[in-house]
Amino acid sequence: MSTVNYLAGYPEHIQQQAQALYTSGKLTTYLTEKYSQQHQIQSDKALYAYINDLKQQYLRNSPPLSQVKYDSKLKVIQHALGMHTYQSRMHGNKLKAHNSIRVAALFKQAPTEFLRMIVVHELAHFKEKEHNKAFYQLCQHMEPAYHQLEFDTRLWLLWRDKEACSLK
Template identity: 50%
Template sequence: MKYLQDHPPEVLARVQAMLDEGRLMPWLLQRHPETHTVRSDRALQAYVAELKARHMKNAPPLAQVRYDNHLHVVHQALGTHTAVSRVQGGRLQAKREIRIASVFQDAPANFLRMIVVHELAHLREREHDKAFYALCQHMEAEYHQLEFETRLWLTAQEAAARKR
């Protein structure tokens, strides 16, 4: 259970029991039945822009937002944010991008929102520190619970793929 490595053994044991009994995915889908319609890169760009406008009006603009088939969830990259700086004339221009792993095209709506909130928070806070998580919670009050349940969902997805 690579997505849950830092959790206590008793939590891992409960998750493993739910996996073995086939109860984990049904439990998650019962808790998060709402799907989203953010399937295309254009829809994702609009979705991120709406969240950014609501919570981070003064954050720098984003040049691009898209789903990325090349992000490997295996390496703990559920989404990425990049800032490329270039000199144009006498000024330094920063181009910022957010990429979300394409596995979230089919994820429950809450899990996509959690990933987008996480990547938007990186526009202001680079490190995963107290200020970063405070900003995440400002944008999504249930951030920590959603992050944990997203990790459960990824674990269940991986277990189902192994069974096929």
């Protein structure tokens, strides 16, 4: 795996620094020292409760969650970190919204901060459908360290893939 898969949107010098960090063996130290706590949210029910708590804290007036689950079929490279789907349906005279969030199953083993970043990202889509300035401002409102956590999550994915390749 190369850094391009997870860091493609970053400038070339950042990608090179990430590669050098991994090659020197310092990436493992950086990640384990900074993010030592793995979360305990292992079931879909616990994930639903976790996401709903954040939603109630920051997006109280948004439509309710219909479904939340870890999805082992999500391809991390294609769908990034998670997926939010939204459907509107007419039921008589009422318009009903169906909001679901899926998080890639590999994040069951992720540090707490990375899961929070993914959830914040997907929840922000409840109000802002596009990745625009307002979307990222909402992400930062819910998680002030959002941008650093997104970058570190991508470093973690890179590290995880490279470690898996080196074990083969």
